[in-house]
Amino acid sequence: MKYSDIFKNRLGCANTDEVFKYLLDHMKETIKSWDFFVAWEKVMNKVGSIEVILNILNYLIGKKNVKEEFKILVDRYPEIVEVLPILLALREKSVKVLEPFEDNVFNYKEYTFHKKKEYSPDEIELLAEFAEKTGLLAMFEKKNIKSIVDYVIGVEVGLDTNARKNRSGTAMEMITELFIKKICTENNYRYISQATSHKIEAVLGYKVSVDKSERSFDFAIDNGSKLYLVEANYYSGGGSKLKSVAGEFTTLFNFLKKETPEHGFIWITDGIGWKTAEKPLREAFDKVDYILNLNMVQSGILENIISQGV
Secondary structure, three states, X not given: OOOOHHXXXXXXXXXXXXHXXXXXXXOOOOOOOHHHOOOHHHHHXXXXXXXXXXXXXXXXXXXXXXXXXXXXXXXXXXXXXXXXXXXXXXXXXXXXXXXXXXOEOOOEEEEEOOOOOOOOHHHHHHHHHHHHHOOHHHHHHOOOOOOHHHHHHHHHHHHHHOOXXXXXXXXXXXXXXXXXXXXXXXXXXXXXXXXXXXXXXXXXOOOOOOOOOOOEEEEEEEXXXXXXXXXXXXXXOOOOHHHHHHHHHHHHHHHHHHHOOOOEEEEEEEOHHHHHOHHHHHHHHOOOOEEEOHHHHHOOHHHHHHHHOO
C-alpha cells in the first residue's frame, strides 16, 4: 500500500496498519437496492413471450388420460415442446438423463426441445415419456398446478434469484461510477467504463498492456496526465474464493506495474465477506498500491489520489 498524507488528512490514519484496519472496519454490510430482490420486468417479459403457449398447456389440467392428451396436444400444437424445460426450471434445449442398465451403468437418454413444425410419432412418444417421468403429467392430472402461466411466473422468479449475485456486482459498479462521474465532472477528467485496451487507446489515447485478451477494466480514468485503471467488486459472503480473488488482483497489479508502470491501478472492493478473509486481503493490501472501500471513496480518498497523480 502506498501510504501518504491523504490517508492521514482524510481518515486520521497514521500508518498502513491503521489504513488496513480502517479498510476492514468499514466494509459495508449490504449495497442492496430495491431492484436486487426480483427483476420483475425481466420476469414478466419472459413469461409474456410464451404466455399463449402456456395457456395451450392449461388444457391438460385435470385430464384423466393425461399422457394421451399430451401426445395429441404436441401433435396439434408442436410449439408447446419449446416451453417444457421452463416448467422444470431449465434453460437448456436438450437434457441428458442417466438411465442405468445392468450391463451399462452410465447409459444416457437424451431429450431435445428445439423448435420444429411437427414431430414424428416416435419423437412425441419420447416427449411424453419425459413429461411423465419428470412428474409434469401427474401435476397436470392432479390439478396441483391451477394455472401454468402463474406457475411459470413463480419459476422465473426462482430462476431470477440466481442472478442476485450478478446484481450485487452491477450495483457495486453503479455506485462506484456515481463517485467517479462526480469526480470527473468537477475536475474536468475523462473516464470510460468497461474499458478494454482497445477502447482505452481509442477514446483516451493511452496504450495499456493486458494479461489476457478479454481483459476489461471496470473503469479507466484520465486526469489529463495519468491514466488510472479501476476495478470494483463487492462480496457479501466469505469463503475460499476470496483468497483467489485477492491473489488475482495482486497478480494483475504486478503485471501492470511491470508492463505499464506509468499507469495507476486502484482496486475498490467492499462487503463483509472480507471479514472472513482478512489474511489474503492483507497480503494483497501490502502489495497493491491502492485498495479502497466505498467509505474511503466517499471520504475523498479516490479523488485525492487521482488529482495528486500519486
